[in-house]
Amino acid sequence: MKKFMNRAERIVVESLEGFVRAHDDVLTFGNGSRNVRRRQLKPGKVAVISGGGAGHEPMHAGLVGHGMLDAACVGHVFTSPTPNQILDAIAECDTGAGVLLIVKNYDGDVMNFDMAAEMAIEAGHRIETVIVNDDIAAYDAARSSGRRGVAGTLIVEKTVGAAAEAGHSLEELKALGTRTVAATRSMGVALRGATVPETARQTFSLGPDEMELGVGIHGEPGRSRIAFRDADAIAALVCEELITELPSPRDGRILLFVNGFGGTPVSELYLMYGAVRRLVEARGLVVARSLVGAYVTSLDMAGLSVTLSALDADRMNFWDAPVAAPALRWGC
Incomplete structure (x- = not known):
């Protein structure tokens, strides 16, 4: 396996060092380089903090900035991330209005963020948590109890x-985050597993005529292994379940997000976006907003996910x- 790295055990540290230096107008390291945070915190604003394992870049550190996260724990x-790592981010970013934690529904993330929240509350911080569980393919799958949190996490964070x-309050943000999770559904498909640096092996292997339907973002194999199909057929498989699971938008407006897992060319993501959009519009939905790109990756996995999120005016x-975050920027 060839990768641009020195030692596998240093890849995350050295990658984050380069990332922060590349975006040092917006970002800085938190206490002891244990988290990445906004260089300029806004006094009196509720701090929004998220995080998880590396390998999903640019999520989460790339989503730190004006209008998104105040800190990401990697x-x-x-x-x-460890509870103490999360606690450090809370202590550094809480400017008086409390902290909202946005947590993907994976057992390790939930446990460690919960422990950090308990310690922070004991230290006098006001804490609320939103659990993201947008993956319709997973019920009590490996690494999670119930549906996993995947690409829909970006929509919640934004x-x-x-x-x-x-300037909304902590309680208002908690309610908004909960409504956004309830309105959001995702599903992923892969043509090749992710290659983990420390093992130099793919997380799962597929034959030349196979694909995985319902994969997670930690290299987990899918819910089912099926025969490879063309783009329109894959889009139909994914959309049928997504539309069935999606709460009916009041006026049919949705956000359509096609997310690459790290090893899929942009041209293929846009091709799939077109295929999915034709299908959802044929079902009477209105694609009011769109996002296409590799934002919530799984190292170098060849695959993508489709996320639909029902929109209201708010x-x-x-x-x-x-x-204005390194990975997402408009209106600034």
């Missing part, structure tokens, strides 16, 4: 981050609000 590859920037306004 663990080793596919490994949750929506809540914009509301926090606008959530669409928060999505449109200015954002």
Whole structure:
């Protein structure tokens, strides 16, 4: 296996060092380089903090900035950040209005963020948590109890981050995040597993005529292994379940997000976006907002996920609000 790295055990540390230096107008390291945070914190604003294992770049550190996260706690590859690491971010970013934690529904993430929240509350911080569980393919799958949190996490972070920037209270942000999770559904498909640096092996192997339906973002194999199909057929498989699971938007407006897992060319992501959009519009949905690109990756996995999120006027306004983070920028 060839990778641009020195030692596998240093890949996350050295990658984060380069990332922060490349974006040092926006970002800085938190206490002891244990988290990545906004260089300029906004006094009196609710702090929004998320995180998880490395390997999903640019999520989460790339989503730190104006209108999104105040800090991201990054663990080793596919490994949750520690409670003390999260606690440090809370202590550093809480400027008086409390902290909202956005947590993907994986057992390690939930446990460690819960422990950090308990310690922070004992230290006098006001804490609320939103658990993201948008993956319709997983019920009690490996690494999670119930549905996993996947690409829909970005939509929650953008929506809540914009509301926090606008001065909404901790309780209002908790309610908004919960509504956004309830309105969001995702499903992933892969043509090749992820290659983990420390093992130099793919997380799962596929034959030349196979694909995995319902994969997670930690290299987990899918819910089922099926025969490879063309793009329109794959889009139909994914969309049928997503549309069935999606809460009916009041006026049919949705956000359509096609997310690459790290090893899929942009041209193929846009091809799939076109295929999915034709299908959802044929079902009477209105694609009011779109996002296409590799934002929530799984190292170098060849695959993608499709996320549909029902929009109301508030959530669409928060999505449109200015954002200035390394991986997402508009209106600034």
